[in-house]
Amino acid sequence: MKAARLHLLLHVFLSAGVLVHTFEPFTTTLVVGVGAALGRTIYNYLHESCDSKWIVFNATGLQVDLESKLFGQHIASRIILKAVTGFMNNDNPKKPLVLSLHGWTGTGKNFVSQLIADNIYKEGMDSSFVHIFTSELHFPHLSHFDTYKSQLQQWIKVNVTNCGRSMFIFDEMDKMQPGLIDSIKPYLDYYEKLDGVSYRKAIFIFLSNAGGDGIIQAALDFWKAGRDRDELELKDLETVLSVSVFNNKKSGLWHTSLIDKNLVDFFVPFLPLEYRHVVECAMAEMKARGVRPDQNVAHQVAKDVVYFPKTERVFSVKGCKTISSKLDYYT
Incomplete structure:
Protein backbone atom coordinates (compact mmCIF):
# COMPACT_ATOMS: atom_id res chain seq x y z
CA MET A 1 0.00 0.00 0.00
CA LYS A 2 2.78 2.38 0.96
CA ALA A 3 4.77 1.46 -2.15
CA ALA A 4 1.73 2.04 -4.39
CA ARG A 5 1.15 5.52 -3.00
CA LEU A 6 4.83 6.33 -3.36
CA HIS A 7 4.70 5.19 -7.00
CA LEU A 8 1.74 7.50 -7.62
CA LEU A 9 3.52 10.46 -6.03
CA LEU A 10 6.64 9.84 -8.13
CA HIS A 11 4.53 9.57 -11.28
CA VAL A 12 2.85 12.91 -10.59
CA PHE A 13 6.17 14.50 -9.73
CA LEU A 14 7.86 13.29 -12.91
CA SER A 15 4.86 14.31 -14.96
CA ALA A 16 5.16 17.81 -13.53
CA GLY A 17 8.80 17.83 -14.59
CA VAL A 18 7.87 16.90 -18.16
CA LEU A 19 5.25 19.64 -18.27
CA VAL A 20 7.93 22.25 -17.65
CA HIS A 21 9.10 21.84 -21.22
CA THR A 22 5.63 22.27 -22.71
CA PHE A 23 4.76 25.63 -21.07
CA GLU A 24 5.72 29.10 -22.17
CA PRO A 25 8.60 30.67 -20.18
CA PHE A 26 6.34 32.86 -18.03
CA THR A 27 4.51 29.76 -16.73
CA THR A 28 7.60 27.66 -16.18
CA THR A 29 8.28 29.16 -12.74
CA LEU A 30 4.79 28.16 -11.60
CA VAL A 31 5.19 24.58 -12.76
CA VAL A 32 8.66 24.26 -11.23
CA GLY A 33 7.14 25.50 -7.97
CA VAL A 34 4.49 22.80 -8.18
CA GLY A 35 7.20 20.22 -8.81
CA ALA A 36 9.17 21.43 -5.78
CA ALA A 37 6.06 21.23 -3.61
CA LEU A 38 5.46 17.68 -4.78
CA GLY A 39 9.07 16.89 -4.00
CA ARG A 40 8.57 18.12 -0.45
CA THR A 41 5.39 16.03 -0.23
CA ILE A 42 7.31 12.92 -1.22
CA TYR A 43 10.07 13.73 1.26
CA ASN A 44 7.59 14.28 4.11
CA TYR A 45 5.82 11.05 3.18
CA LEU A 46 9.03 9.06 3.42
CA HIS A 47 10.79 10.88 6.24
CA GLU A 48 9.41 10.63 9.76
CA SER A 49 8.86 14.02 11.32
CA CYS A 50 7.96 15.28 14.78
CA ASP A 51 4.34 16.18 14.08
CA SER A 52 0.82 14.79 14.40
CA LYS A 53 1.15 12.85 11.16
CA TRP A 54 3.75 10.59 12.76
CA ILE A 55 3.07 11.06 16.47
CA VAL A 56 -0.51 10.68 17.68
CA PHE A 57 -1.63 8.97 20.86
CA ASN A 58 -4.23 6.21 20.55
CA PHE A 270 5.06 -6.97 37.20
CA LEU A 271 3.76 -10.08 38.92
CA PRO A 272 5.12 -13.59 38.31
CA LEU A 273 3.05 -15.55 35.81
CA GLU A 274 1.05 -18.67 36.57
CA TYR A 275 0.34 -21.69 34.37
CA ARG A 276 -2.86 -20.18 32.95
CA HIS A 277 -0.99 -17.05 31.88
CA VAL A 278 1.63 -19.11 30.08
CA VAL A 279 -1.19 -20.86 28.19
CA GLU A 280 -2.56 -17.45 27.19
CA CYS A 281 0.90 -16.38 26.02
CA ALA A 282 1.19 -19.48 23.85
CA MET A 283 -2.26 -18.89 22.33
CA ALA A 284 -1.41 -15.25 21.60
CA GLU A 285 1.91 -16.23 20.01
CA MET A 286 0.18 -18.68 17.69
CA LYS A 287 -2.32 -16.00 16.70
CA ALA A 288 0.50 -13.52 16.04
CA ARG A 289 2.13 -16.07 13.74
CA GLY A 290 -1.06 -16.37 11.74
CA VAL A 291 -1.62 -19.90 13.02
CA ARG A 292 -4.96 -21.01 14.38
CA PRO A 293 -4.55 -21.10 18.21
CA ASP A 294 -4.59 -24.66 19.52
CA GLN A 295 -5.43 -25.22 23.20
CA ASN A 296 -3.73 -28.62 23.24
CA VAL A 297 -0.48 -27.20 21.92
CA ALA A 298 -0.69 -24.26 24.33
CA HIS A 299 -1.04 -26.63 27.28
CA GLN A 300 1.85 -28.78 26.02
CA VAL A 301 4.05 -25.69 25.92
CA ALA A 302 2.89 -24.50 29.35
CA LYS A 303 3.61 -27.90 30.92
CA ASP A 304 7.13 -27.80 29.54
CA VAL A 305 7.94 -24.58 31.40
CA VAL A 306 9.83 -24.62 34.73
CA TYR A 307 7.82 -23.46 37.76
CA PHE A 308 8.54 -22.63 41.38
CA PRO A 309 8.33 -23.42 44.25
CA LYS A 310 9.38 -26.85 43.03
CA THR A 311 6.70 -28.76 44.91
CA GLU A 312 3.73 -26.46 44.31
CA ARG A 313 4.79 -25.24 40.81
CA VAL A 314 2.91 -21.96 41.13
CA PHE A 315 4.90 -19.42 39.10
CA SER A 316 6.81 -19.70 35.84
CA VAL A 317 10.54 -19.12 36.40
CA LYS A 318 10.98 -17.31 33.07
CA GLY A 319 7.46 -16.06 32.60
CA CYS A 320 6.61 -16.21 28.91
CA LYS A 321 10.16 -15.57 27.71
CA THR A 322 10.78 -19.01 26.16
CA ILE A 323 7.29 -19.52 24.69
CA SER A 324 8.26 -18.62 21.13
CA SER A 325 11.12 -21.12 20.93
CA LYS A 326 9.05 -23.87 22.58
CA LEU A 327 6.26 -23.35 20.05
CA ASP A 328 8.78 -24.02 17.29
CA TYR A 329 9.22 -27.47 18.82
CA TYR A 330 5.52 -28.30 19.26
CA THR A 331 4.19 -26.90 15.98
Whole structure:
Protein backbone atom coordinates (compact mmCIF):
# COMPACT_ATOMS: atom_id res chain seq x y z
CA MET A 1 0.00 0.00 0.00
CA LYS A 2 2.78 2.38 0.96
CA ALA A 3 4.77 1.46 -2.15
CA ALA A 4 1.73 2.04 -4.39
CA ARG A 5 1.15 5.52 -3.00
CA LEU A 6 4.83 6.33 -3.36
CA HIS A 7 4.70 5.19 -7.00
CA LEU A 8 1.74 7.50 -7.62
CA LEU A 9 3.52 10.46 -6.03
CA LEU A 10 6.64 9.84 -8.13
CA HIS A 11 4.53 9.57 -11.28
CA VAL A 12 2.85 12.91 -10.59
CA PHE A 13 6.17 14.50 -9.73
CA LEU A 14 7.86 13.29 -12.91
CA SER A 15 4.86 14.31 -14.96
CA ALA A 16 5.16 17.81 -13.53
CA GLY A 17 8.80 17.83 -14.59
CA VAL A 18 7.87 16.90 -18.16
CA LEU A 19 5.25 19.64 -18.27
CA VAL A 20 7.93 22.25 -17.65
CA HIS A 21 9.10 21.84 -21.22
CA THR A 22 5.63 22.27 -22.71
CA PHE A 23 4.76 25.63 -21.07
CA GLU A 24 5.72 29.10 -22.17
CA PRO A 25 8.60 30.67 -20.18
CA PHE A 26 6.34 32.86 -18.03
CA THR A 27 4.51 29.76 -16.73
CA THR A 28 7.60 27.66 -16.18
CA THR A 29 8.28 29.16 -12.74
CA LEU A 30 4.79 28.16 -11.60
CA VAL A 31 5.19 24.58 -12.76
CA VAL A 32 8.66 24.26 -11.23
CA GLY A 33 7.14 25.50 -7.97
CA VAL A 34 4.49 22.80 -8.18
CA GLY A 35 7.20 20.22 -8.81
CA ALA A 36 9.17 21.43 -5.78
CA ALA A 37 6.06 21.23 -3.61
CA LEU A 38 5.46 17.68 -4.78
CA GLY A 39 9.07 16.89 -4.00
CA ARG A 40 8.57 18.12 -0.45
CA THR A 41 5.39 16.03 -0.23
CA ILE A 42 7.31 12.92 -1.22
CA TYR A 43 10.07 13.73 1.26
CA ASN A 44 7.59 14.28 4.11
CA TYR A 45 5.82 11.05 3.18
CA LEU A 46 9.03 9.06 3.42
CA HIS A 47 10.79 10.88 6.24
CA GLU A 48 9.41 10.63 9.76
CA SER A 49 8.86 14.02 11.32
CA CYS A 50 7.96 15.28 14.78
CA ASP A 51 4.34 16.18 14.08
CA SER A 52 0.82 14.79 14.40
CA LYS A 53 1.15 12.85 11.16
CA TRP A 54 3.75 10.59 12.76
CA ILE A 55 3.07 11.06 16.47
CA VAL A 56 -0.51 10.68 17.68
CA PHE A 57 -1.63 8.97 20.86
CA ASN A 58 -4.23 6.21 20.55
CA ALA A 59 -5.65 5.77 24.06
CA THR A 60 -8.23 3.23 22.93
CA GLY A 61 -5.56 1.23 21.12
CA LEU A 62 -3.36 1.14 24.21
CA GLN A 63 -6.27 -0.01 26.38
CA VAL A 64 -7.21 -2.77 23.94
CA ASP A 65 -3.60 -3.92 23.63
CA LEU A 66 -3.10 -4.05 27.40
CA GLU A 67 -6.35 -5.97 27.89
CA SER A 68 -5.85 -8.46 25.07
CA LYS A 69 -2.07 -8.92 24.81
CA LEU A 70 -0.66 -8.52 28.32
CA PHE A 71 -1.48 -11.39 30.66
CA GLY A 72 -1.52 -11.59 34.45
CA GLN A 73 -0.59 -7.95 35.02
CA HIS A 74 -3.72 -6.21 36.30
CA ILE A 75 -1.73 -3.71 38.38
CA ALA A 76 0.72 -2.80 35.61
CA SER A 77 -2.03 -2.52 32.99
CA ARG A 78 -4.06 -0.11 35.09
CA ILE A 79 -1.08 2.08 36.01
CA ILE A 80 0.35 2.22 32.50
CA LEU A 81 -2.98 3.11 30.90
CA LYS A 82 -3.78 5.90 33.37
CA ALA A 83 -0.25 7.29 33.50
CA VAL A 84 0.37 7.39 29.75
CA THR A 85 -3.13 8.59 28.88
CA GLY A 86 -3.03 11.38 31.45
CA PHE A 87 0.41 12.47 30.33
CA MET A 88 -0.25 12.39 26.59
CA ASN A 89 -3.54 14.28 26.98
CA ASN A 90 -1.82 17.06 28.94
CA ASP A 91 -0.63 19.78 26.58
CA ASN A 92 1.49 21.35 29.30
CA PRO A 93 2.96 18.69 31.62
CA LYS A 94 5.11 19.95 34.49
CA LYS A 95 7.78 17.29 33.96
CA PRO A 96 8.55 14.30 31.74
CA LEU A 97 6.74 11.03 32.41
CA VAL A 98 9.07 8.66 34.27
CA LEU A 99 8.06 5.03 34.69
CA SER A 100 10.14 2.36 36.43
CA LEU A 101 9.01 -1.17 35.55
CA HIS A 102 10.09 -3.99 37.84
CA GLY A 103 9.75 -7.76 37.87
CA TRP A 104 11.35 -11.01 36.89
CA THR A 105 12.24 -11.79 33.31
CA GLY A 106 9.45 -12.73 30.92
CA THR A 107 6.68 -10.91 32.77
CA GLY A 108 6.09 -8.26 30.12
CA LYS A 109 8.23 -5.20 30.87
CA ASN A 110 9.79 -4.90 27.41
CA PHE A 111 6.50 -5.84 25.82
CA VAL A 112 4.68 -2.99 27.60
CA SER A 113 7.29 -0.54 26.35
CA GLN A 114 6.55 -1.75 22.84
CA LEU A 115 2.79 -1.34 23.33
CA ILE A 116 3.29 2.24 24.53
CA ALA A 117 5.47 3.07 21.52
CA ASP A 118 3.04 1.40 19.11
CA ASN A 119 0.22 3.61 20.34
CA ILE A 120 2.14 6.89 20.25
CA TYR A 121 4.39 6.64 17.20
CA LYS A 122 3.25 5.64 13.73
CA GLU A 123 6.49 3.68 13.34
CA GLY A 124 6.25 2.13 16.81
CA MET A 125 9.55 0.87 18.16
CA ASP A 126 11.13 1.59 14.76
CA SER A 127 10.48 5.30 15.22
CA SER A 128 13.54 7.52 15.12
CA PHE A 129 12.11 9.19 18.24
CA VAL A 130 12.28 6.02 20.34
CA HIS A 131 15.71 5.38 21.86
CA ILE A 132 16.75 2.19 23.65
CA PHE A 133 19.75 1.86 25.94
CA THR A 134 20.92 -1.54 27.16
CA SER A 135 23.37 -1.42 30.04
CA GLU A 136 25.68 -4.25 28.99
CA LEU A 137 25.81 -3.00 25.39
CA HIS A 138 25.98 0.78 25.79
CA PHE A 139 27.66 1.14 29.21
CA PRO A 140 29.84 -1.97 29.66
CA HIS A 141 33.08 -0.55 31.10
CA LEU A 142 33.45 0.86 34.60
CA SER A 143 36.51 2.83 33.51
CA HIS A 144 34.43 4.84 31.02
CA PHE A 145 31.93 6.09 33.59
CA ASP A 146 32.54 9.83 33.00
CA THR A 147 32.46 9.37 29.24
CA TYR A 148 29.14 7.54 29.44
CA LYS A 149 27.66 10.35 31.55
CA SER A 150 28.66 12.97 29.03
CA GLN A 151 27.51 10.92 26.04
CA LEU A 152 24.18 10.09 27.67
CA GLN A 153 23.46 13.74 28.48
CA GLN A 154 24.37 14.83 24.98
CA TRP A 155 22.30 12.11 23.32
CA ILE A 156 19.19 13.02 25.26
CA LYS A 157 19.65 16.75 24.74
CA VAL A 158 20.16 16.44 20.98
CA ASN A 159 17.20 14.13 20.49
CA VAL A 160 14.77 16.09 22.65
CA THR A 161 15.86 19.24 20.82
CA ASN A 162 14.98 17.42 17.61
CA CYS A 163 11.62 16.19 18.98
CA GLY A 164 10.10 17.01 22.34
CA ARG A 165 7.93 13.89 22.14
CA SER A 166 10.90 11.54 22.39
CA MET A 167 10.88 8.28 24.33
CA PHE A 168 13.93 6.84 26.10
CA ILE A 169 13.94 3.23 27.28
CA PHE A 170 16.67 2.04 29.64
CA ASP A 171 16.81 -1.76 29.74
CA GLU A 172 18.76 -3.82 32.29
CA MET A 173 18.76 -1.07 34.90
CA ASP A 174 19.79 -3.70 37.44
CA LYS A 175 23.07 -4.02 35.52
CA MET A 176 23.75 -0.31 35.08
CA GLN A 177 26.63 1.30 36.93
CA PRO A 178 25.27 2.97 40.11
CA GLY A 179 25.21 6.74 39.76
CA LEU A 180 25.22 6.80 35.96
CA ILE A 181 21.50 7.42 35.65
CA ASP A 182 21.82 10.44 37.97
CA SER A 183 23.52 12.25 35.11
CA ILE A 184 20.12 12.76 33.47
CA LYS A 185 18.36 13.98 36.65
CA PRO A 186 18.04 17.60 35.42
CA TYR A 187 16.13 16.41 32.36
CA LEU A 188 13.58 14.60 34.54
CA ASP A 189 13.01 17.47 36.96
CA TYR A 190 10.42 20.27 37.06
CA TYR A 191 12.33 22.72 34.86
CA GLU A 192 10.50 24.68 32.21
CA LYS A 193 13.62 24.71 30.04
CA LEU A 194 17.30 23.82 30.32
CA ASP A 195 19.60 25.72 27.96
CA GLY A 196 16.56 26.60 25.89
CA VAL A 197 15.29 23.02 25.64
CA SER A 198 12.09 21.73 27.24
CA TYR A 199 12.09 18.08 28.30
CA ARG A 200 8.56 18.12 29.71
CA LYS A 201 6.92 16.12 26.92
CA ALA A 202 9.49 13.31 26.84
CA ILE A 203 8.93 9.83 28.28
CA PHE A 204 11.57 7.89 30.22
CA ILE A 205 11.06 4.19 30.96
CA PHE A 206 13.38 2.14 33.18
CA LEU A 207 13.24 -1.66 32.99
CA SER A 208 14.72 -3.72 35.79
CA ASN A 209 14.68 -7.14 37.44
CA ALA A 210 15.56 -5.40 40.72
CA GLY A 211 12.78 -5.63 43.26
CA GLY A 212 11.46 -8.75 41.56
CA ASP A 213 12.08 -10.94 44.62
CA GLY A 214 9.90 -8.72 46.79
CA ILE A 215 7.11 -8.79 44.21
CA ILE A 216 7.29 -12.57 44.01
CA GLN A 217 7.22 -12.93 47.78
CA ALA A 218 4.11 -10.77 48.01
CA ALA A 219 2.40 -12.79 45.27
CA LEU A 220 3.43 -16.04 46.94
CA ASP A 221 2.10 -14.86 50.32
CA PHE A 222 -1.24 -14.06 48.69
CA TRP A 223 -1.33 -17.50 47.11
CA LYS A 224 -0.47 -19.27 50.39
CA ALA A 225 -3.21 -17.29 52.15
CA GLY A 226 -5.69 -18.53 49.56
CA ARG A 227 -6.25 -15.05 48.19
CA ASP A 228 -6.73 -14.24 44.51
CA ARG A 229 -3.76 -12.44 42.91
CA ASP A 230 -6.21 -9.89 41.48
CA GLU A 231 -6.69 -8.65 45.05
CA LEU A 232 -3.08 -7.43 45.05
CA GLU A 233 -2.95 -3.66 44.69
CA LEU A 234 -0.22 -1.13 43.99
CA LYS A 235 -0.25 0.02 47.61
CA ASP A 236 0.75 -3.53 48.62
CA LEU A 237 3.93 -3.29 46.56
CA GLU A 238 4.95 0.27 45.66
CA THR A 239 6.62 1.32 48.93
CA VAL A 240 8.43 -1.97 49.38
CA LEU A 241 9.49 -1.86 45.74
CA SER A 242 10.87 1.69 45.74
CA VAL A 243 12.76 1.11 49.02
CA SER A 244 14.24 -2.20 47.89
CA VAL A 245 15.36 -0.73 44.55
CA PHE A 246 16.85 2.34 46.26
CA ASN A 247 18.83 0.18 48.71
CA ASN A 248 19.85 -2.55 46.26
CA LYS A 249 23.53 -2.12 45.37
CA LYS A 250 22.99 -4.23 42.26
CA SER A 251 20.39 -1.77 40.99
CA GLY A 252 21.21 1.11 38.66
CA LEU A 253 18.80 3.08 40.85
CA TRP A 254 20.82 2.43 44.03
CA HIS A 255 20.75 5.60 46.16
CA THR A 256 19.76 7.55 43.07
CA SER A 257 18.56 11.13 43.37
CA LEU A 258 15.75 10.24 40.97
CA ILE A 259 14.08 8.34 43.81
CA ASP A 260 15.32 10.62 46.57
CA LYS A 261 13.79 13.65 44.78
CA ASN A 262 10.59 11.77 43.83
CA LEU A 263 11.19 12.14 40.09
CA VAL A 264 9.99 8.61 39.27
CA ASP A 265 6.24 8.99 38.74
CA PHE A 266 5.33 5.32 39.10
CA PHE A 267 7.10 2.19 40.25
CA VAL A 268 5.22 -0.46 38.29
CA PRO A 269 5.32 -4.04 39.62
CA PHE A 270 5.06 -6.97 37.20
CA LEU A 271 3.76 -10.08 38.92
CA PRO A 272 5.12 -13.59 38.31
CA LEU A 273 3.05 -15.55 35.81
CA GLU A 274 1.05 -18.67 36.57
CA TYR A 275 0.34 -21.69 34.37
CA ARG A 276 -2.86 -20.18 32.95
CA HIS A 277 -0.99 -17.05 31.88
CA VAL A 278 1.63 -19.11 30.08
CA VAL A 279 -1.19 -20.86 28.19
CA GLU A 280 -2.56 -17.45 27.19
CA CYS A 281 0.90 -16.38 26.02
CA ALA A 282 1.19 -19.48 23.85
CA MET A 283 -2.26 -18.89 22.33
CA ALA A 284 -1.41 -15.25 21.60
CA GLU A 285 1.91 -16.23 20.01
CA MET A 286 0.18 -18.68 17.69
CA LYS A 287 -2.32 -16.00 16.70
CA ALA A 288 0.50 -13.52 16.04
CA ARG A 289 2.13 -16.07 13.74
CA GLY A 290 -1.06 -16.37 11.74
CA VAL A 291 -1.62 -19.90 13.02
CA ARG A 292 -4.96 -21.01 14.38
CA PRO A 293 -4.55 -21.10 18.21
CA ASP A 294 -4.59 -24.66 19.52
CA GLN A 295 -5.43 -25.22 23.20
CA ASN A 296 -3.73 -28.62 23.24
CA VAL A 297 -0.48 -27.20 21.92
CA ALA A 298 -0.69 -24.26 24.33
CA HIS A 299 -1.04 -26.63 27.28
CA GLN A 300 1.85 -28.78 26.02
CA VAL A 301 4.05 -25.69 25.92
CA ALA A 302 2.89 -24.50 29.35
CA LYS A 303 3.61 -27.90 30.92
CA ASP A 304 7.13 -27.80 29.54
CA VAL A 305 7.94 -24.58 31.40
CA VAL A 306 9.83 -24.62 34.73
CA TYR A 307 7.82 -23.46 37.76
CA PHE A 308 8.54 -22.63 41.38
CA PRO A 309 8.33 -23.42 44.25
CA LYS A 310 9.38 -26.85 43.03
CA THR A 311 6.70 -28.76 44.91
CA GLU A 312 3.73 -26.46 44.31
CA ARG A 313 4.79 -25.24 40.81
CA VAL A 314 2.91 -21.96 41.13
CA PHE A 315 4.90 -19.42 39.10
CA SER A 316 6.81 -19.70 35.84
CA VAL A 317 10.54 -19.12 36.40
CA LYS A 318 10.98 -17.31 33.07
CA GLY A 319 7.46 -16.06 32.60
CA CYS A 320 6.61 -16.21 28.91
CA LYS A 321 10.16 -15.57 27.71
CA THR A 322 10.78 -19.01 26.16
CA ILE A 323 7.29 -19.52 24.69
CA SER A 324 8.26 -18.62 21.13
CA SER A 325 11.12 -21.12 20.93
CA LYS A 326 9.05 -23.87 22.58
CA LEU A 327 6.26 -23.35 20.05
CA ASP A 328 8.78 -24.02 17.29
CA TYR A 329 9.22 -27.47 18.82
CA TYR A 330 5.52 -28.30 19.26
CA THR A 331 4.19 -26.90 15.98
